[in-house]
Amino acid sequence: MEKRRNLWRYACLSIVGGSLALGLSSCGQGKPERVFEPSYFDLEEREYFPTRTNIPDNNRLSTQGVALGRYLFYDIRLTGRYQADSMLSCASCHVQEHSFESGLDNPLLVDGKMQGIRGMTTAHAMLPLINLAYNTRYFGWNGSREYPSANLEDLVKATLLDSTEFAGHADSIVKRIAAIPMYPPLFEDAFGSETVTFDRIASAIAQFIRTLVSGDSKFDRYLRGEAQLTAEELRGYVLFTTEEGADCFHCHGGSGNVLFTTYDILINGLDPETAFNDPYDRFSVTGATSDRGAYRVPSLRNIEYTAPYMHDGRFSTLDEVIDQYSENVYYSPYISPLMHHVNDGGVQLTPDEKACLKAFLLTLSDEEFIRNPNFSNPFVQDTIPASGTAVPEQE
Numbered sequence: 001m002e003k004r005r006n007l008w009r010y011a012c013l014s015i016v017g018g019s020l021a022l023g024l025s026s027c028g029q030g031k032p033e034r035v036f037e038p039s040y041f042d043l044e045e046r047e048y049f050p051t052r053t054n055i056p057d058n059n060r061l062s063t064q065g066v067a068l069g070r071y072l073f074y075d076i077r078l079t080g081r082y083q084a085d086s087m088l089s090c091a092s093c094h095v096q097e098h099s100f101e102s103g104l105d106n107p108l109l110v111d112g113k114m115q116g117i118r119g120m121t122t123a124h125a126m127l128p129l130i131n132l133a134y135n136t137r138y139f140g141w142n143g144s145r146e147y148p149s150a151n152l153e154d155l156v157k158a159t160l161l162d163s164t165e166f167a168g169h170a171d172s173i174v175k176r177i178a179a180i181p182m183y184p185p186l187f188e189d190a191f192g193s194e195t196v197t198f199d200r201i202a203s204a205i206a207q208f209i210r211t212l213v214s215g216d217s218k219f220d221r222y223l224r225g226e227a228q229l230t231a232e233e234l235r236g237y238v239l240f241t242t243e244e245g246a247d248c249f250h251c252h253g254g255s256g257n258v259l260f261t262t263y264d265i266l267i268n269g270l271d272p273e274t275a276f277n278d279p280y281d282r283f284s285v286t287g288a289t290s291d292r293g294a295y296r297v298p299s300l301r302n303i304e305y306t307a308p309y310m311h312d313g314r315f316s317t318l319d320e321v322i323d324q325y326s327e328n329v330y331y332s333p334y335i336s337p338l339m340h341h342v343n344d345g346g347v348q349l350t351p352d353e354k355a356c357l358k359a360f361l362l363t364l365s366d367e368e369f370i371r372n373p374n375f376s377n378p379f380v381q382d383t384i385p386a387s388g389t390a391v392p393e394q395e
């Protein structure tokens with residue numbers, strides 16, 4: 001609010017200073033003149049992060065756009081106005097302290113998946129909302145949306161309309177948001193006029209989620225020469241990045257690929273009996289037999305915070321995941337050729353090696369990120385909770 005008032009003051013000053021011909025009457029009397037001057041900014045450059053982003057020219061990041069997007073991200077009134085139907089915001093499922101995944105204690109978590117507004121469950125377990133601005137390949141577990149034909153703006157709209165998530169209608173969402181007094185001025189600051197549209201809602205939310213950059217883990221500090229890894233963590237790092245070790249790096253990156261995913265879509269050797277019967281796998285997108293049971297490789301950043309794991313949320317702990325890769329890898333005809341140890345049933349780690357690998361994975365936790373106040377709920381807690389019961393608005 002303080003910022004907005006300052007912006008108004010600035011608008012008046014610039015009219016006084018810049019163009020006396022406009023007259024001074026607009027300042028000090030009646031409704032102050034507002035100028036559309038979004039403060040554009042670029043994502044902070046990180047030396048070892050990719051330079052390519054999916055930020056479109058027509059939706060550059062601005063302080064005002066991000067601020068609006070943050071309110072919308074946390075606003076349960078996106079789903080409804082009154083108590084009975086006002087239960088969900090993006091943040092009900094995407095929780096900051098879980099790297100914008102659900103967390104195991106989330107009341108909406110049902111058998112590894114999430115329960116949307118109509119009580120239906122989502123097709124898959126959750127994905128975290130981190131470093132999305134750098135994803136220039138596939139979105140979603142099955143990659144059904146592919147950059148650049150689809151971008152985050154499209155994904156936000158799809159989420160708002162999806163029957164298993166918000167099950168919303170574009171027109172009613174727009175009407176609801178436009179009727180909340182705080183919003184039209186925020187749209188004016190972000191987009192130049194008070195008009196609320198579905199496109200603008202999606203653009204603002206996309207701006208906010210593009211600012212969710214996670215790159216301050218202990219491993220990042222190690223890469224920057226600011227921290228040392230312990231002997232155990234270092235040994236885990238070596239295991240992670242060697243073929244004769246745990247052999248994770250081909251798919252999940254490492255020092256040369258700091259997003260900790262290649263975004264490839266493939267089969268990593270889960271039990272086909274249970275992993276190949278999902279109607280929304282990669283096969284549902286391409287129709288190719290070789291894609292049955294294939295999923296996008298998830299990032300391992302903040303993996304400590306994002307249980308449950310895998311597309312169906314089958315594992316609750318990293319120990320279970322490590323055991324899976326160590327001794328429970330299943331052969332299937334189209335398993336990724338990068339699963340080099342499939343004939344041995346996995347990479348066969350000793351208990352000691354498992355502990356080191358886990359210690360390394362824990363160095364990917366970014367505590368600064370999950371506590372960053374810029375990403376938290378901007379509403380005063382007792383006005384609009386991020387989930388739960390909404391306060392009916394007055395009109």
Ligand code: HEC
Pocket residue numbers: 073088089090091092093094108114115116117122123124125126127128129132138139140141142152155156159160164165166205209
């Ligand atoms: C009911 C829980 C739920 C709600 C509410 C929800 N999401 Fe999601 N979100 C998910 C699930 C589950 C996935 C994984 C979908 C998949 O690929 O099958 C996901 C995936 C995503 C992705 C893709 C991430 C990637 O790496 O490809 C984005 C972006 C996203 N959500 C943004 C949002 C936004 C923005 C909102 C609010 C408008 C929102 N979500 C609300 C459950 C939810």
Ligand code: HEC
Pocket residue numbers: 246247248249250251252265266267268270275295296297298299300303306308309310311312321322325336338339347
């Ligand atoms: C051949 C490529 C490949 C290799 C090698 C590989 N993974 Fe994966 N990983 C994947 C894919 C694909 C998924 C998603 C599979 C699914 O959900 O069905 C995945 C999922 C995961 C997940 C769950 C992430 C989440 O958010 O749910 C973790 C943790 C993980 N891998 C860790 C590792 C570790 C540790 C290693 C080395 C021991 C490794 N992976 C080796 C491809 C690979």
